[in-house]
Amino acid sequence: MNKLHSKGDRLYTFIVHAFLIVFTASILLPLIYVIMTSFAPARDYYTRSFFLIPSSWTLEAYHYLLNNPGFIQALKSSILITVVGTFINITITSLMAYGLSEPGIKGRSVINFMILFTMLFSGGLIPTYLVVDGLKLVDTYWALWLPAAIAPFNVIVMRSFFGSLPYELKESARIDGCGEWKMFATIILPLAKPAIATFTLFYMVGNWNTYFSAIMYLNDDSKWPLQVFLRQMLILNDEKIGQLAETVYTYTPAARMAAILITALPLLIIYPFLQKHFNKGMLIGSVKG
Amino acid sequence: MHQHVTQSQPASANLIPSTKARGKYFKRAFPFYTMISLGLLYFLIFRYGPMFGLFIAFKDYSPFRGVWDSEWIGLDHYVRLFTESDFMLLLKNTLILNVLDTVIAFPFPILIAILLNEVGNKYFKSSMQTILYAPHFLSWVVIVGITMLFFRAQDGGLNVLLDAMGFGRIELMTDPKYFRFVWLFHNIWQGAGWGAIIYLAAIAGIDPALYEAAKVDGASRLRQIWSITLPSLKNVILIMFILRLGSFIEVGFEHIFLLQNPLNLGVTDVFDTYVYRQGLVQGDFSYATAIGFFKSFVGLAMVVTANTIAKRFGEEGVY
Numbered sequence: 001m002n003k004l005h006s007k008g009d010r011l012y013t014f015i016v017h018a019f020l021i022v023f024t025a026s027i028l029l030p031l032i033y034v035i036m037t038s039f040a041p042a043r044d045y046y047t048r049s050f051f052l053i054p055s056s057w058t059l060e061a062y063h064y065l066l067n068n069p070g071f072i073q074a075l076k077s078s079i080l081i082t083v084v085g086t087f088i089n090i091t092i093t094s095l096m097a098y099g100l101s102e103p104g105i106k107g108r109s110v111i112n113f114m115i116l117f118t119m120l121f122s123g124g125l126i127p128t129y130l131v132v133d134g135l136k137l138v139d140t141y142w143a144l145w146l147p148a149a150i151a152p153f154n155v156i157v158m159r160s161f162f163g164s165l166p167y168e169l170k171e172s173a174r175i176d177g178c179g180e181w182k183m184f185a186t187i188i189l190p191l192a193k194p195a196i197a198t199f200t201l202f203y204m205v206g207n208w209n210t211y212f213s214a215i216m217y218l219n220d221d222s223k224w225p226l227q228v229f230l231r232q233m234l235i236l237n238d239e240k241i242g243q244l245a246e247t248v249y250t251y252t253p254a255a256r257m258a259a260i261l262i263t264a265l266p267l268l269i270i271y272p273f274l275q276k277h278f279n280k281g282m283l284i285g286s287v288k289g
Numbered sequence: 290m291h292q293h294v295t296q297s298q299p300a301s302a303n304l305i306p307s308t309k310a311r312g313k314y315f316k317r318a319f320p321f322y323t324m325i326s327l328g329l330l331y332f333l334i335f336r337y338g339p340m341f342g343l344f345i346a347f348k349d350y351s352p353f354r355g356v357w358d359s360e361w362i363g364l365d366h367y368v369r370l371f372t373e374s375d376f377m378l379l380l381k382n383t384l385i386l387n388v389l390d391t392v393i394a395f396p397f398p399i400l401i402a403i404l405l406n407e408v409g410n411k412y413f414k415s416s417m418q419t420i421l422y423a424p425h426f427l428s429w430v431v432i433v434g435i436t437m438l439f440f441r442a443q444d445g446g447l448n449v450l451l452d453a454m455g456f457g458r459i460e461l462m463t464d465p466k467y468f469r470f471v472w473l474f475h476n477i478w479q480g481a482g483w484g485a486i487i488y489l490a491a492i493a494g495i496d497p498a499l500y501e502a503a504k505v506d507g508a509s510r511l512r513q514i515w516s517i518t519l520p521s522l523k524n525v526i527l528i529m530f531i532l533r534l535g536s537f538i539e540v541g542f543e544h545i546f547l548l549q550n551p552l553n554l555g556v557t558d559v560f561d562t563y564v565y566r567q568g569l570v571q572g573d574f575s576y577a578t579a580i581g582f583f584k585s586f587v588g589l590a591m592v593v594t595a596n597t598i599a600k601r602f603g604e605e606g607v608y
Contacts, residue, residue, distance in 0.1 A: 008509070009509075009510065012407075012510055012511065013407075013409075016404050016407045016408065017408070017413075019404055020401075020404055020405070020408070020417050023401070023421065023481075023482075024417055024420040024421060026478065027420055027421065027423055027424055027478065027482075028420060030435055030439070031423070033439075033446065034435060037446075045444065045446075046444055050446040050447065050449070050450045092327050092328050092331060093328070095324040095325070095327065095328065096324065096325050096327070096328025096329070098321075098324055099321040099322070099323075099324030099325035099328075100325060102318075102321045104318075105318050105321050105322070105325075106314075106318070111325065111329060114332055114337075115332065118332065118336040118337075120535075120588075120589050120592050120593075121340070121585055121586075121588070121589045122336070122339065122340070122585055123336070123337075123338070123339025123340040123341075123342055123343055123581075123585070124339065124343070124564065124578065124581030124582060124584070124585055125561065125564050125565060125568065125569075125577070125581055126345075126564065126568040126569070126574055126577045126578040126581055127338075127339035127340070127341075127342035127343055127345070127578055127581070128335070128339040129568075129569065130339070130342055130345075130356070130574070131334065131335065131338045131339050131342060135334075146331075146335060147335045149331045149335070150328055150331050150332070152332075152336075155328065179320070180320035180321065181320055184324070205425075205426055208428075209427075209428035209429075209430075211428060211429065211430050211543055211547075212542065212543050212546060216569065227428055227430045228430075230430055230431070230434060231430050231434070231547070234434045234437055234438065235437075253438075253444070256434075256438060257438070260431055260434055260435060260438075263428070263430070263431055264426075264427050264428075264431050267426040267427075268423060268426055268427075271422065271423075271426050272419050275415075275418065275419060275422065278486065279418070279486065279489070279490075
C-alpha cells in the first residue's frame with residue numbers, strides 16, 4: 001500500500017493526510033492555547049488575542065490556585081470520589097460478570113435479561129432521586145458511588161470476555177482441587193488484566209468527570225468535586241451569564257486556564273497507556289449483548 | 290461450552306431433581322451466586338427500584354404525605370403534559386437536535402476510520418489516533434468551559450480575533466441562533482475520534498486477500514473503499530444506526546444542561562432539562578416523573594421497533 005504508482009495516488013494520499021491533520025489540529029490548537037495561556041502573564045491574554053507562545057513564562061496562576069482553599073478542597077473531593085468510586089465499580093462489575101460467565105448457573109438468562117433491559121428502559125431522574133433520598137444518601141459521597149456502581153454495558157462486555165476464556169483451564173484447576181474464589185483471584189484475574197485495566201479507565205473517566213450527580217445530590221459545597229468548582233469559576237466570570245448568576249468573584253484568565261488544565265490532565269495522561277487495549281476491538285462483538 | 294457442563298455433571302442431575310443432586314448443584318454454584326449477589330442487589334435497588342417508583346407519575350405526590358399516602362389522580366399529569374404548549378417545544382427541540390446529529394455527526398467516525406486505514410505509516414497512524422481519542426476524556430464542563438472562554442464578549446481570544454478581522458464579536462453562548470451549531474460541533478469534536486474505534490476494529494477483520502485481489506485487478510484505492518471496505522462495514526454501520534435511532538428521544542443531558550441559560554431556553558429545552566426544572570427545582574415531583582416516564586417509554590418502543598425492523602431485513606439486530 002506504500003508504493004505510489006501515479007499522480008492520482010499521490011494526490012489521494014495527500015488528501016487523506018490533510019484531512020486527518022486538519023481534524024487533529026482542531027483538537028490540539030484549543031488545548032495548546034489553554035496550556036500556554038495558563039503559563040502566560042495577564043497582559044498577553046488581553047493584548048495578543050490568540051497566541052501560541054507566551055511572551056514570558058510564569059507559574060503565578062498555579063501558585064494562586066494551589067493556595068486557594070476552595071480549589072484544594074475540590075481537588076481532594078475529586079480524588080476521593082474517583083479512587084473509592086472506581087474501586088467499587090470495578091470490583092462489583094468484574095465479580096458479577098465472572099459469576100454470570102459460568103455456564104450452567106441457573107437463573108443466568110433471567111439476570112442477563114434484567115441487565116440488558118436497564119439499558120433500554122430506566123425509571124428516570126426523579127424516581128432515582130427519590131430512591132437515593134429514601135436511603136438517606138443525599139449529601140454523602142455514597143450518593144455518587146452507589147447509583148452509578150455498575151454500567152450495564154460494561155458487565156455485558158466483561159461477561160463475554162470471561163466467557164471467551166478456555167473452559168479447560170477452569171476444569172483442570174478444579175480437578176487439582178482449586179476453589180472457585182481462589183481460581184478467580186489467581187488464574188482468571190491475571191488473564192483478564194487488560195480488560196480490567198480498560199474498564200478501570202472507563203469507570204475512572206465517569207467518576208472524575210461527574211458533574212450533574214454532584215449538583216443533584218450534594219448540597220454541601222465543601223463536598224463539591226473539581227468539575228463543579230470549575231463550572232462555578234467559569235460561569236461566575238462570564239459577564240452575560242454571570243450577571244444572571246449574580247457574580248462576585250473574579251479570577252485571572254491564566255487561573256481559569258490553569259484550572260481547566262488541572263481538571264483535564266489526569267485522564268489525558270493515563271489513556272495513551274491503555275490505548276492498545278481499547279483499540280483491539282474491546283467493543284466489537286459486544287455491541288450485541 | 291454447555292457441553293462441558295453436561296460432561297462434568299451426571300446428565301440426570303437436571304432431569305430428576307433428587308435432593309442429593311440439588312444439594313450438589315448448590316454447593317457447586319454457591320460461589321458464583323455470591324459473586325453475582327452484590328451486582329444483583331445494585332440492579333434491584335438502583336435500577337428497578339426507580340422503575341417501581343414510576344407509579345408516582347399517576348399520583349399527586351407530596352413529600353409530606355409520602356409515596357404511599359399521596360392521592361391517585363390517574364392520567365391527569367399526561368393530560369397536562371400533552372395540552373401544555375411546552376410539550377411541542379420540547380419535542381421540536383429534541384427532534385431537530387437528533388436529526389442534525391444523525392445526518393451530520395453520525396458519518397464522521399466512519400470517515401475517520403476509513404481515512405486512518407488508508408494511512409501507511411504505523412507511527413503516524415497511532416499518534417493520530419491518540420490525539421483523536423483525547424476529547425473523549427474531557428468532561429463537558431471542560432469542553433463547554435473552553436468554548437465560553439474563547440468567545441467571552443470583551444476579551445475571549447477568538448472574539449478579539451474575529452473583531453480584528455472585521456467580522457465583529459459574536460455572543461456564541463447566549464445568542465440562541467448559535468446554539469445548535471455549537472452543540473453539533475462539540476458532538477463531532479468530542480465523539481468522532483472515539484466513535485471510530487468500533488469501525489476500525491471491523492476494518493481490521495477484513496481479509497487482506499480481498500485488497501490484494503482488487504489491486505491485481507487494477508482497482509483504484511477509492512474503488513477499494515467503495516467495493517471492499519464499505520460493504521464490510523455494512524453490518525456495524527447498521528447496528529450503530531439502529532442504536533442511534535433508538536435514542537432519538539434522548540439528548541445527552543450534561544452537555545445540553547451546561548450550554549443552557551435563561552437566554553437560550555427556547556432552543557435548548559429538552560425533556561430531561563424540563564424534568565430537572567419541574568422536578569428538582571420547582572419540586573413538582575410527580576409531574577416531572579410523568580414526563581420522564583413518557584420519554585423512557587417512547588425510547589423503549591423505538592429501540593424495540595428499530596431492532597425488529599433490522600431483523601426483518603435479515604440483519605442481526607442489537608439484542
